[in-house]
Amino acid sequence: xRIVGILVLAVSLISCGGETEQVSTEVVNNPNSAGTEANQxxxxxxxxxxxxxxxxxxxxxxxxxxxxxxxxxxxDLVIASAKGSCGCTVPDWxxxxxxxxxxxxIKVEFNSTGKKGKQHKKxxxxxxxxxxxxxxxIQGNVIxxxxx
Numbered sequence: 001x002r003i004v005g006i007l008v009l010a011v012s013l014i015s016c017g018g019e020t021e022q023v024s025t026e027v028v029n030n031p032n033s034a035g036t037e038a039n040q041x042x043x044x045x046x047x048x049x050x051x052x053x054x055x056x057x058x059x060x061x062x063x064x065x066x067x068x069x070x071x072x073x074x075x076d077l078v079i080a081s082a083k084g085s086c087g088c089t090v091p092d093w094x095x096x097x098x099x100x101x102x103x104x105x106i107k108v109e110f111n112s113t114g115k116k117g118k119q120h121k122k123x124x125x126x127x128x129x130x131x132x133x134x135x136x137x138i139q140g141n142v143i144x145x146x147x148x
Contacts, residue, residue, distance in 0.1 A: 043073035
C-alpha cells in the first residue's frame with residue numbers, strides 16, 4: 001500500500017510539468033495603462049505615411065526612407081524600441097522625448113540582398129502611447145538578375 005501511495009505521489013508531481021506561460025510585461029511597463037481610469041494625458045504617434053512603396057529595385061540595392069510622425073498628444077512621446085520584421089529591415093529612431101506638437105522621423109533601411117519578388121516588411125514601434133505598439137511598413141518589388 002505504501003508503494004502505491006508513493007507511485008501516485010510521484011506521478012502527480014511529474015504530471016504537473018514545470019511549464020510556465022510567458023506573459024508580456026508591456027502593459028505593466030506602459031505608464032498609460034497603470035490604473036483603472038482612462039489617462040487623457042497621453043502622447044500619440046501619427047504618421048504622415050505609414051506605408052512606403054519603393055517600387056522596383058535591383059536585387060542587392062538598399063532603400064532608405066524617413067517615416068515622419070507627429071506627437072499629437074498632450075505629453076512627451078518616448079520610443080522604447082523599434083524592430084524590423086527581419087534582419088533586412090533596420091530602423092533608427094529618436095532616443096530623446098518628442099514634445100507635444102513636435103515632428104520627428106524614423107529612418108528605415110531595407111537591404112534587398114538575397115531577396116526577390118514582392119517584399120513587404122514591417123517595423124513595430126513600442127512607445128508610451130495608447131496603444132503601445134505602432135506599425136509602419138515598407139514594400140516593393142525586388143528584381144533578381146536573369147541567370148544565363
